[in-house]
Amino acid sequence: SQQGEEDPQALSIQEGENATMNCSYKTSINNLQWYRQNSGRGLVHLILIRSNEREKHSGRLRVTLDTSKKSSSLLITASRAADTASYFCATDAKGSARQLTFGSGTQLTVLP
Amino acid sequence: SAVISQKPSRDICQRGTSLTIQCQVDSQVTMMFWYRQQPGQSLTLIATANQGSEATYESGFVIDKFPISRPNLTFSTLTVSNMSPEDSSIYLCSAATGDVAGNTIYFGEGSWLTVV
Numbered sequence: 067s068q069q070g071e072e073d074p075q076a077l078s079i080q081e082g083e084n085a086t087m088n089c090s091y092k093t094s095i096n097n098l099q100w101y102r103q104n105s106g107r108g109l110v111h112l113i114l115i116r117s118n119e120r121e122k123h124s125g126r127l128r129v130t131l132d133t134s135k136k137s138s139s140l141l142i143t144a145s146r147a148a149d150t151a152s153y154f155c156a157t158d159a160k161g162s163a164r165q166l167t168f169g170s171g172t173q174l175t176v177l178p
Numbered sequence: 179s180a181v182i183s184q185k186p187s188r189d190i191c192q193r194g195t196s197l198t199i200q201c202q203v204d205s206q207v208t209m210m211f212w213y214r215q216q217p218g219q220s221l222t223l224i225a226t227a228n229q230g231s232e233a234t235y236e237s238g239f240v241i242d243k244f245p246i247s248r249p250n251l252t253f254s255t256l257t258v259s260n261m262s263p264e265d266s267s268i269y270l271c272s273a274a275t276g277d278v279a280g281n282t283i284y285f286g287e288g289s290w291l292t293v294v
Binding site: 099101106107108109110111114154156158164165166167168169170171 | 184209211220221222223226236268270272274281282283284285286287288290
């Protein structure tokens with residue numbers, strides 16, 4: 067069952083602006099991963115943050131994790147039209163055998 | 179990292195037929211999974227593919243409808259049986275190396291099935 071919720075469901079910004087997407091989950095986790103999916107394609111892994119980490123950077127991506135609030139955020143800085151895609155968070159629950167539970171996703175549109 | 183190849187990438191299938199999707203990983207992995215993504219939706223786990231034994235299915239998914247094989251560490255198949263239009267989805271294979279926290283889980287490009 068889906069345990070993650072993401073907001074906003076859809077986000078439209080101008081090229082060059084920053085985009086922030088949020089994810090909430092319900093159970094204790096080992097780690098949280100963010101993925102990007104272009105329309106009709108597979109998932110591309112963006113970044114993994116462990117439960118004992120609070121912030122992680124990768125290029126223009128910044129991910130935060132607040133385990134006390136069971137929430138995470140993904141920030142994309144200086145967005146580009148090529149960033150247009152759906153973004154999903156996925157949690158790997160403690161005690162699971164690595165199955166992922168996905169959030170509902172945020173559809174990001176970056177306007178040129 | 180692991181590269182995951184799926185075949186077919188797309189197919190249009192007749193109602194009542196069955197289709198087998200193949201998933202090949204370029205390195206040995208410990209865990210393999212099958213997910214379904216219905217149009218406009220998020221991903222839902224179908225089952226964990228276990229090497230040499232029966233897959234472990236999630237609630238709402240059964241072996242008769244989605245038989246899965248995993249004969250070795252790098253290959254798995256998912257069959258969608260007796261298809262109906264409601265089975266039109268993207269089916270994604272994923273793999274993980276190890277079962278310890280902190281390991282990335284990789285996905286294939288997906289197999290987009292349309293049932294007519």
